[in-house]
Amino acid sequence: MFDLSNISVVLVNTSHPGNIGATARAMKNMGLSKLVLVQPENFPSGVAVGRAVSATDILDAARVVETLQEAVADCGLVIGASARSRRIPWPMLSPQACAEKVIREKDTIRVALVFGREDSGLNNEELQLCHFHVQIPADENYPSLNLAAAVMVICYEVRKAALDRIGTAVRAEDEFWDQEKATGEQVEHFYTHLERVMVKIDFHDPENPRQLMQRMRRLFSRIRIDVMEMNILRGILTNIEFHIKDQDK
Amino acid sequence: MFDLSNISVVLVNTSHPGNIGATARAMKNMGLSKLVLVQPENFPSGVAVGRAVSATDILDAARVVETLQEAVADCGLVIGASARSRRIPWPMLSPQACAEKVIREKDTIRVALVFGREDSGLNNEELQLCHFHVQIPADENYPSLNLAAAVMVICYEVRKAALDRIGTAVRAEDEFWDQEKATGEQVEHFYTHLERVMVKIDFHDPENPRQLMQRMRRLFSRIRIDVMEMNILRGILTNIEFHIKDQDK
Incomplete structure (x- = not known):
């Protein structure tokens, strides 16, 4: 459907294997x-395997390197996650703008999405290896x-941008409906029937x-309203009339 | 800046306190x-506290209830996370459309975002308590x-929609509705009443x-359904019962 294999996720100096x-x-x-893992503190690890559940293939294939420079050496677009604004402002993207850029460029160059340490994020030197920073609006x-x-x-925004691009991201409510919609005429007959019953049960005075x-x-x-629902509603009205007619006999 | 306090996250029958x-x-x-926690398997828990880090105030204030019905009783909009399509398709929203709807309505009604069990999600009965389902495109x-x-x-999409809205003056139709929406509890009473009447008119065999x-x-x-519509529908059901009772005399 679409190929996201040119996009790497790079984790720098992660403490917790989970x-x-x-x-x-x-x-x-x-x-x-x-x-790609840059100097992970504890890897491989059973804890990582447990949290990966059915994604252990990604752990098995992970590349472990010594420096961020090495991790992004073959990448033409490097975007680093940044929690705060820096002393020297860097081009900052929203997650959505980041994802759109990644999807626009991923067919011609390799892309790295870089995430820093749990406690302190990426340091200034690492942030300067990035073309852009991305900040989640927290x-x-x-x-x-x-x-x-x-x-x-x-990654969710990247997938969304990829789906948007091929025009399938937005699935309309109606698209997968199991029944046909009722026609305008059928709906009008229903209103007539409904009004008649409401009069008969003394709920409605024309x-x-x-x-x-x-x-x-x-x-x-x-x-x-779909056709089956229409049939159910008409059936209910008919049964009500039937019970009331019994009474009038 | 903006108020998201009318929006609850409801976790149903969670196994892992983490x-x-x-x-x-x-x-x-x-x-x-x-x-809101519906029958959590293990709560309170030190593991939950550890993973919450600086959000333990949310754990301390969490409401624990026995059923999903109880959790959403005061909510006028209930959206459930659904991993797969159902035999009877339900109105399905993308996370973004879900968030936009939540943000449009959250100032007038309470909203619940409902998430099911780790292994099996929400069951069919729980999904039917939801007005809409939301599916993350995985x-x-x-x-x-x-x-x-x-x-x-x-939650990220909800925040994004809230931020987007500050920048937009376009107000949706729903916002100007003349009546309040019926609460979950009122709607449940209606279903009970409807079922009873359908049995009485021989339309429904439990x-x-x-x-x-x-x-x-x-x-x-x-x-x-809004409150006035609810009153109308309940009034219709009551009059039907009244007419049928007459007949049985």
């Missing part, structure tokens, strides 16, 4: 596969995301309608 | 604060997200339900 495993899972959920009262949660958000039919129309217009 | 803690952190990162090779990762993505109530719930969930 975050490496959770990163692998988030990546595979979103269709990414290339993980609440000022607690802006520090878990590492794998940040990876999840960025001489003093008080917007009742208007409100019923507004109610049922808000959904696009 | 996911509860990670959910609290994701929520606080994105500016949400209300957590890769078909591994579509199962970690619970807290899914919460992260949805021994052989053939998905009838499911289809009725799907129909009325799409409408998002």
Whole structure:
């Protein structure tokens, strides 16, 4: 469908192996596969395997390197996650703008998405190896995301941008409906039937309608009733009439 | 800046307390604060506290309840995370469309974002308590997200929609609705009443339900009934019962 194999996720100096495993899972959920680990504190690790669940293939294939420079050596676009604004402002992207850029460029160059340490992020030297920084718009009262949660958000935006590009991201509500929609004529017959029953049960007085039919129309217009639902509603009305007719005998 | 206090995150029957803690952190990162736990397997828990890091205030304030119905009783908009398509398709939203809807409506009604079990998600009965389902567009090779990762993505989209809105003066139609939306509890009473009447008019056999109530719930969930409409529908049901009782005399 689309190829995200030119996009790497690079984790720098990760402390907790659980975050490496959770990163692998988030990546595979979103269709990414290339993980690069710069000086991980504890890898390989059973904890990482446990959190990766069905994404252990990504852990097995992960490349472990000594420096960020080495990790991004073959990349033409490097974007680093940054939690805060820097003394020297760097070109800063929103996750969405980051993802759109990645998807625009990934067919011609290799791309690296770089994430720093759990406690302190990327240092200034590492941030300067990035062409752009990306910042997840977090609440000022607690802006520090878990590492794998940040990876999840960025990979999600990348997938969304990829889907948008091929025009399938937006799946309309109606697209997968199991029944055909009722026609305008069928719906009008329903309103006629409904009004008749409401009169019979003394709920509706056509001489003093008080917007009742208007409100019923507004109610049922808000959904696009399907054919089976229409049949059910008409069936209910018919059974009500049948029971009331019995009474009149 | 903006108020997200009308939005709850509801976790149903969570197995791993780490996911509860990670959910609290994701929520606080994105500016949400209300957590509701339906029958958590292990709570309170030191593991949850550890993963929440600086979001333990959210764990301390979490409401623990016995059923999803209880959790959403005061909510006028309930959206459930669904991993797969159902036999009877339900109105399905993308995370972005979900977030936009939540932000449009959260000033007038309470909103619940509902997430199911780690291994099996929400069951059919729980999904039918939701007005809409939301699905994160995951890769078909591994579509199962970690619970807290899914919460992260949805809360991120909610925050993004809230931020977007500050920059936009375009107000949706829903905002100017003349009536309040019915609460979850009112709608449940309506379903009970509807089912009773359908049995009385011999339209519905609880021994052989053939998905009838499911289809009725799907129909009325799409409408998002307001309070006056609810009164009208209940009035109709009451008059039908009255006429049928007459007959039985």
